[in-house]
Amino acid sequence: MSIYALPLTSLAGTPTSLLDYRGRSLLLVNVASKCGLTPQYEGLEALQNAYQGKGLTVIGFPCNQFGGQEPGTAEEIATFCSATYGVTFPMMQKIDVNGPDRHPLYRILTGTPDAEGEAGDVRWNFEKFLVDPSGEVVARFRPATEPDAPELISAIEASLERIDAG
Template identity: 70%
Template structure:
């Protein structure tokens, strides 16, 4: 298994970095996002979680992906403008990637190896699947797309991670 923190990626603004550089070395909730999905309103709760807990050394990180129903067709600039104007997103975002299939980004090779609460690992099911990662890059929890970012089980897992 690769060290998640050292895996290279590109930010939404086109800058090269690593996963650890994008998270700032903080525990993070990592989410594949899309602008034209029925679950897109989750951006609001993701941003609220980020704002609430960023002072406690926590961040949310978005990975735009266009693999599910073509629901993230925009350019990086269009995605950034939508997220900022519509949801006031301030959390870090990566450039658009694939989360499944032969072109799956190496970050998601690591993330998808972790099972959800039902013990199922493997492909991301849809937009807004969430992975909770500690500061050392270990995946500690996985939540499926319909689990809201402020759901009790997500909040409890984040609280436990931050208290460890």
């Protein structure tokens, strides 16, 4: 199934999908507000600002499955992200990324191997999946990979070249 066909809900509670982002490169990230990696929001917002005009959209998926580090309501999450990190990129409703209630999007994403060739469950908050403009998951970056890591920037730029070529 295409990632574009999967129903999602925005953090504001509005039904949506990734269809609005077809033709763009997407960086899909499971996020949390009370994690040691939470400062990555700043880098994700910097990516959004630097590359949105070139065809990238960062999308956050709050998840409370790792140490209960995203306990807040949608409103609390939105307020925290905006006030603390100035997040402007789209945020979706809190979801499960692992286990029996794993969101269908993450069933697709977790089939993608990382640089070491390992697919499977998301390991922690701030795992990143890069989707090219055609909807293909082309790269996976584990949580410790910072948003400004050269390998992530290189993969984003290669994905954006597919927009120019298309």
